[in-house]
Amino acid sequence: MKPDDQDSRMTMDVAGYADMREFKRELRAAFAVAVAETFGDVPAEKIPSDEDIEESLRAPGAIVYHILSGGRKVGGAVICIDETTQKNSLDLFYVSKSEQGRGIGYKAWRAIETLHPQTRVWETCTPCFEKRNIHFYVNKCGFKIVEYFNRNNPDPHAPGEREPPGEWEFFRFEKAMRP
Template sequence: MQHDSGDGHVTLEVADERDLPAFKQELQEAFSAALTDEIGSVPEQAIPSGDDIEQSFTAPGAATYHVLLDGRRVGGVVLSIDPVSHHNSLDLFYISLRQHGRGIGQRAWRAIEARYPETKVWQTFTPYFEKRNIHFYVNKCGFRIVEYYNAHNPLPHRPPLEGMPDDGDFFRFEKIMQEER
C-alpha cells in the first residue's frame, strides 16, 4: 500500500448507465478485498450483488459519480439525495485498491459535502467487521455510530447477507451537517 502526502486534485464526475458494468466490477473488487482480509475468501455471491448495485445506481434520487484524481478515475460513489428533507444517504463508496492510503477517500468525501451543502444529515451503513470503514467514517469524516444491526435488531427492508463475518452485523452512521429547527 502506497502512502504519500495526498497530493492530487480530487473531483467528482457524473456517471451514467453506460458506466455501470465497470463501476460494478471495481466496486465489487474493492469490497471483496475487505472480505478476503477478514475471512480469507469471498462468498460465491459477490458483495454487494450486481442487483444491489444496479438498484442503487438507478433508484429515484440516486446521484452516481466517479471519483477522479487529477482527472483519472480512481473510485466511485452512489448517493441518495432527498431534495425535500435534505436527509441524504451515502449508499455505496469505494476507492480503487491501488489508491488506498493516499487520503483520496477523505478528499472525495469533502467534495461530496461541497456538492450538497444543503444537506442536513448524511447517513451510511457499513458491516461490523469493516474496521477500515469504521475508522474512515468516524475518525476521518466525522460520522457517529447511531445504530447497531444484529440478530436482535435486523437491518430494515433487507434480508441478512449470506457469507458475511460476524453474522452480517452492521452499523448505521450519521453526520449532522445542520441542526433541525
C-alpha cells in the same frame, strides 16, 4: 466540477449508464479486500450482490459519481438526495484497490459534502468487520454511530440472510451538517 479548493486535482464526475459495468467491477474489487481478509476467498462477484448494487443505482434521488484524481478514475460513490428532507445517504463508496491508503477517500467525501451543501444529515452503513471504514467514517469524516444492526435488531431495509457465510452485522452512521 471542482468541489474542493484544498486539492484542485480531485473532482467528481457523474457516471453514465454505459459506465456501470466498470463501476460495479471496480466497486467489487475494492470491497473484496476487507471481505477476503475477514472471510477468506469469497467470489468477488457476490460482494456486494447485483441486487444490492442495482437497488442503490435505481433508488429515488440516486446520483452515481466517478471519483477522479488528475482526471483519472480512482473510485466511485452512489449517493441518494432527498430534496424534501435533505436527509441524504451515501449508499456505496469506494476507492480503487490500487489507490487505497492515499487520502483519496477523505478528499472525495469532502468533495461530495461541498457538492451538496443543502444536506442536513448524511447517513451511511458499513459492516462491523470493516474496521478501516468505521475508522474512516467516525474519526476522519465526523460521523456518529447511531444504530447497530444484528440478529436482534435487523436492518428493516435489508432482505434476509446475506453472503458471505455467517451473519453480517452493520453499523448505521449519521453526520449532522446543520439543524
